Amino acid sequence: MPTWEGAAVTDLLRISGLVARHGLLHAVRGVSLTVAEGETLALVGANGAGKSTLLRTVAGAHAAAEGAVVFGGDDITHLAAHRRVGRGLALVPEGRKLFPDMTVEENLLVAGRRARPGQWSVDTVLDAFPLLRPLRDKRAGSLSGGQQQAASIGRALMTNPRLLLVDEVSLGLAPVAVDAVYECVDALIRGGATLVLVEQDLSRAMSVANRVVCMLEGRIVLDTPAADVTRDQVTDAYFGLNRVPTTSAPVDTPQAHPTSERT
């Protein structure tokens, strides 16, 4: 069918029935999700909902137990993490994870060494994130949290990704630093990048994303365009409130009623 084929071409990432475990713990339980080229997807959910594990499994840092990850039309479910980078998939890991004993510039260069051809180089990254320019010869371990997050996003960009996964964009950052990091993210979105952001801060997430996906206990409970959903509806999905009958909806969220058709 033409519509289906059309969808397949524009879907950069297609995850189907993905299961990932930490030992006996099923962190990701049969997740299916597609990300289209040029989309900014906010992945939200409570701690332990499986967001980080989902991203790490897509990036190849965690093994998939079941299901498939298709990227750019190719099945990459069993591809090693460093080869996925070569295909254009980059993850900014939770906690930034810069190489602490290397300078900012070296952190960028190490990622650029086997990069796909593309627009990003040390200079273009420093242009996009001006706060990094005076820090380029500083040890990455000596940077503040916000500077590290910018450097970590910059480092991922050095691989010229087609899809950038950012785990915990603002976690643990000072409000000022969050603003700075989101300026970087906004610049990327304006440049047409395809992004998946894991974000604890719902308002932030919904302000930049054009699609919101909420995970609960390893499953996707909400997947909707950001424009069609209110903050309270996402909050309900976040806490799993839509699973209780609407008649006993919590008193603090009376707006929860219109969401009852959602599953």
Added chain:
Amino acid sequence: MSWINAVVQGLFLGGLYALFACGLSLMFGVMRIINLAHGDLAVLGAFGVWWVSSETGISPFLALLVVLPVMLALGYALQRTVLARSLRGGELTPLLTTFGLAIVLQNALLQIFSPDVRSLGPSVGSLATGSWRLADQLSIPYLGVLILAVAVTVLGGLQFVLRRTGFGREMRATAQDPDTAALVGVPAASVYARATAIAVAVAALAGTFLAIHSTFDASSGPTQLIFAFEAVVIGGLGSLWGTLAGGVVLGIAQTIGAHIDPQYSILAGHLVFLVILASPRGRFIALRRAHA
């Protein structure tokens, strides 16, 4: 004057120890593998050079040019096959693996080359024995200068590669955090294999200079391993210039010990090592090891 001479000879001996130590330091720094077969791989290299040299009649230095690529390939294959698997078994498995490898190497060399003690010294002519006499009791041996120059070149070259090249940055990134390195596209397995290849080739280089400088047999490896260990620990883990300094400190301790009484040579080296281990610097090394 004879004391100065002892220090000068110790400096040159230190070059040899630093050459032994840098491969050990590299493998520990990049992969957290303590290679207990390091000394035996060095002796294997020395036997390789001796064999090529005696079969063809060429100089040991030319034979080294043949042996080094072979040792590079051997190190690469060793990591890809044996060590990569042991690394998946946890931190202690590579220690057992290399211990086993050391035994296999020693016995294989004993089987093939017999327990005879050999030296490459006679095949390099006056280089092994000649020296510049500066004063009555002070002389600079040609070979000592050569070994120290090679050690400084190798350590400096490695330092340059680590600091200034893309491959070196990949090695440092993988050493600091292999999982994150993979997430920025660095193939850890290939970085590990190349680091091991360099370490084994440098070990063979050190083994060859040992064989020219003194004698070697199938069981020479463990002694050299201990000296290399001591040089690495004295100099501080993970620092190549520190390793050179550590080798020189150990070498000078040994020659000064020998100057007091020949039987104190090795003992003096061990004592300096123990003193440094017991000093605040030793505690610093132990702490770094703990959270590394």
